[in-house]
Amino acid sequence: MNTNIDTIAALCTAPGKAAISIVRVSGPGAFDVADAVFRGSGPKPSERTAGTFLHGFVHGADTIVDSEGQDLDEVILLLYRAPQSYTREDVVELQGHGGQAAARRILAAVLEAGARLAGPGEFTRRAFLNGRIDLVQAEAVMDLINAQSNRAANCAIDQLEGHLSSYIGDTYNKILSTAADLEAVLDFDDGELPTPILPEIMERLKSSMVSINAVLKTWEEGRLLREGAVVVIAGRPNVGKSSLLNRLLGSDRAIVTDVPGTTRDTVEETLIVHGVPMRLVDTAGLRDTDCRIEQEGITRTQGMLSRADLTLYLVDAAMGPVDDDIQQLEACDNSTTVLVANKCDLAANLLELRTGTWEIEAQVSAATGQGIERLTELMAERLGVSADDATGIYISERHRMGLLNAKKHCEAAIEQLGSEDEGLIVTAATELRSALEGLGEIIGKRYDTALLDRIFSRFCIGK
Template structure:
């Protein structure tokens, strides 16, 4: 795709701030800047070297009035983010200044950039592939250092390298099929078939490994939906406050204090956790509390993980048993709270319904058990495995493609095992190759590419 125009956008959040940045990318970036910029020392902007800055003023060419005091930075193609000439105008932060400067840039030859168009140009100009481009938005939206680290690795091509390796191995399989079809007199089909099946199963193992890590990747990208559930006065709000390290929820001895759900994002050992303190589940005549109880039940269904709290100083009752029935099909950490008080709970009932390794004995008021709960959450996300060396598929689109590619390869194996001609199997291997190319962008349709970049903010 040939790109001939120059785009511009505000690349910093609109609002009050120390600086604002208006960015241009395209062959006319420097000439547009020349029309509206005057150097403080009378220097010619055309004499700027790449990766240098110049101090001066933005001028309205029609009135010759100064608009703002700025610093211009210039980056010459192809060693830039978009592989095009880039000019950035660093002005004072604030709505008026940056919008006025953007307006002058647009009046003098630039076009307003579409969402994500700077990154799209980096992709179209071959600096990054599609999966790296998608990782840019993950990097911007990262909620923890761990999710930021994984997104950064994706922008540097960690996933791309693995996908391209699998695609190259599929090309090898297709080459073997081609050779067998072209030279049937060499009687190599049986040997080729055995090798193709062996190579195919190795590829499937690699794809399954990526799919296995996709759930963890999705959590690190979007956050772990975690609901704290239990009957009233078992310590749910106290746990929320302890995890947040602030008094976010009201804590009293009066049952039914929490009548609505409370949602907060917290960082637990690098994992973004969307923690939800639900209303105590019980039978009630209070209309408002009843609505809260129903919402609690809805959140149980939506949650990736449930923290079920019980009061160890009280025997289990009908309310506890009702909650157990609601959550027994979910991933559950059971927090047996108030262990500083005399034990009255029947632990055998708890152990018969939940895995013993998922039990935590705690006294939230004394902060006993808080670190154990955090460890259980981390174990749930990473399954206790070393995480830093893994490749994580963080994108639902990528996961879906991997499933479809695996399906095609399995069909290819079935075709060969049925004794059908190898050129019939080649259709399935080509399909798997084309599917995987949608991750890197090598075979992605234009409408898919447009949809991906439409999720970006303008200016990136």
């Protein structure tokens, strides 16, 4: 452990009215800070054993303006001794009463006693630097805090428990031993190459590529689980976009009238489907208009359409797509657009319409709820979302970049080994070392301050 570090502190609970708030202190001076601010019966905190919790009061140091050593809050103090703590350092947690003032006063007293205010994610960063968790597990902490659904939380726990880390670690070790064997081949003189070993090395590399490709496939769904999907409801005025939003949400979120052009600004709300937060966006109806307010609304619709993971393009079931719809659809990406016919309760016959490449994929009635369940399933299907209870490994964008890097270098190594040019064995070995760097960066075998800053800046203060 690096002993040349300071003692940090932060409020770990959300500020505001609550039953309790927790100020956490971590570092070599944590117990000195506790001794300075805590008043209770019996020996001082620093003289207690780990795992003790003490009842007492936090008082301000005499130097704190206005406090003059007075009691600031009644607290429970928890003691953890290195390495048995979240950060693997000495840690003290002060549980006081919730609320803005009480928590702020405890934190002020702790800082006055010598601790420094922690930066975002600094406790978790220390847990990583002190070897308690790897980078992938550190990221899982934030995934868990950000999880919006049971399924996302389960996946984060899986990652925190090390499932993704072991997968990447195993692949790393496989390539490492292959690289070592390849480097051993280099010790042979030219013309004395034990050729049978090269095909075996190739096979092992191909098997590593299978592992890399398999986990790469989880990225898209992982992104949706973590960040959610933007699902835009678009179409001409009055086709029932706002009614569909309300029906999907099961609440009267957007204004519905029979006046075309009712919705001007975009209206957004989240619906969780199979654990994926879908940001449903109701938009202003698309048409030519002289009204400046409506024009601005339509500009916003176009903006949302360009950011959509999925577009539900609505048409009136009695009419099907009219020329204006076809024109709008021309600009849409077929793979991310679902053509939906609404108001099918009014249409005499269900549509069997195909317009060029466009086919009506869902027939619904926002008024009666007909077809809504099927539409929700279709949305999940088109976004590539699997069933509700599917958990396991789902990589993030950062993991994907490392894996793609490793994949590129493994592919190059396989190609070079396949060329049967002995001179290329050296280059192939170098490629494998680069592949290892890509994988090593994911779990944090290799890191620099910039990488850690990038990862932990997304954390909240106190975590």
